[in-house]
Amino acid sequence: MPTKLSCCADLAAKLNENEAPLSLWDGGAVMMDTPMEYENIRYETRGAVAVITYDRQERRNAWSPPLYRETEHAIEAANADDAVGAIVLTHEGPIYCAGTDFKGGPEIDPETGKKLNIAQICMMQDTGWIHLLARSKPMIGAVHGMAMGLGVTQLLPMDIRIGGESSTWSFPFLQLGFMPELGCTALLPRLVGYGRALDICLTSQKLTAREAKEIGLITRVVADDKVIEEAVALGEKLASVPRLQMQLTREMFRKNALEPDTNTYLRTETDAFIEMLRAAKRAREASSSS
DSSP states (O other): OOOOOOHHHHHHHHHTSOOOOOOSOOSOOOOOOSOOOOSSEEEEEETTEEEEEEOOGGGTTOBOHHHHHHHHHHHHHHHHOTTOOEEEEEESSSEEEOSBOTTSOOEEOTTTOOEEOHHHHHTOTTTSHHHHHHTSSOEEEEESSEEETHHHHTTTTSSEEEEETTOEEEOOTGGGTOOOOTTHHHHHHHHHOHHHHHHHHHTTOEEEHHHHHHHTSOSEEEOGGGHHHHHHHHHHHHHTSOHHHHHHHHHHHHHHTTOOOHHHHHHHHHHHHHHHHHHHHHHHHHHHHO
């Protein structure tokens, strides 16, 4: 019976294969050819960090189709900017996001003419919020106020969540006659455990920052007036490491965190190393030929 290649031999064999080159940042981001006038958010860069700030305080920064589309555009702009290595999403005012803006009205699909509400837009197959964050640069959620409902669940797929000391994290879905959405039933158990996630949602809990950190919903708690400063400093740290390695590491965690098969998760890691080494080889060849 033939033996399988060892990991090192497999790496060497794969490196010699003639395959299409891979770009340093191949997150699938859409290139932003046209600027957008933002009315609901602010966008700025601080060093290598893009900072996107919700600023629709009259509607408590609740998600509406226009606010969502502006945020989506800003994230894509950050993805397309080679000078940006990480993204911070934060807010102006005492509320990060109060969930869904039920007065926001629908968006009209230009191709079908159908009316799409915010839930349909952000949960769209292959192109929704979770897919957007998965293919984007590292994302940090920075909350120094209240996050409620959809305002919490939109943070779950982010890489890191930071809370101010007075921040609160509320899951009022059932109490209001609704249900958890935007991947909450899959992502929340991965962060805090199945039993705790179920308890939180069935009893519509509102967590303090300390409680949220204790259970793993967030990983850092700082003074309210230091949240953005901490998030930007953390973003600079994420931006300082090689981008391909950052992208591949995030992908490996997404794929392997719940993968039960040993060979499968080891194969995912091996493939990532192959991609990294190929990129290094191409860089050396390009440098020697210039």
